Amino acid sequence: MALPRDYTALTCALSRSLEIIGERWTLLIVRDAFYGVHRFGDFAAHLDIPRAVLTDRLTALIEAGVMDRTPHPAGGRREVYVLTPKGISLWPSVRALSAWGDEHYAPPDGPRRIFRHAADDAPLTPDGRCTHCDKAVDVADILLTPGPGLAPLTPGDTEDPVSRALRTPHRLLEPLPLHPSRRTTKGQHP
Template sequence: MLGKMYDNQVCSIARTLEVVGERWSLLIVRDALQGKRRFDEFQQSLGVARNILSDRLNKLVADGILDRVEYQQHPARYEYVLTERGRDLRPVLITMLNWGDHHAPDPDGPPRVVEHATCGNPTTYEPVCQNCGIIHRDEVRVLPRS
């Protein structure tokens, strides 16, 4: 893994990259959001070397994204469960999915669809103003802390 390159930056994006900026980490979170919990499920889905997967899972546990939970005692076996902090990455990954479908599309069309679990209709994540409701993404500005 690369060393820190953001030490002198006061930036929430840089701090986030320190936790989930490595590609295997986000793909593990993606798989966990889709219900995978066991090492072999992640390894089979991702095709990543076992030592790399082990390192990434350990880092995600250390960073509070996953909990390592024993599900069998003899021999000891563990599964990885998303924490609230990990589940809070869902809109980030869905936004990345939408960006990829639009800017780097699969020739056969989107491999996944995002829908509202309650009614089954397509959905997206949009910025929301606490006063006005949903707003267009171009109506958002990011300002330095005052």
């Protein structure tokens, strides 16, 4: 039996927030949008998420005003998914959960990814301050870089285009420079 999507008996801010971002996969979709993933197929490939589930989660995020679906900047019939200002305001939560995961569950060599201040390339503290200038860094000024826990590729390894692109430093919120990949048109996108 499927669990209900809402907490009808609870009215606190946390329960209301979890109704939007608390379902499995949803926060990972939001994280990938911060990383620069914008296309349906790229979310599906990177997260290895069933397309029907991805469609459901994107629809819910759009209806909640967290993400928006807009025409692809290059034109044509394709659309992209972008965070709205409401979605961007989730960054402190995404950053805090990432820092918590790095502290308690990072690979033995360290975190897979490191957030840095784009202005001076210094790492950020768990609360989002630059370790060099002590400035609280805005999400648009954060550089995502590979960390020591990101395993190197070995001959014969294959990666989805998003994972491959995230092996190089990249500014958050900017579209990832993805290589063309085979895309299927199966399923309907929200």
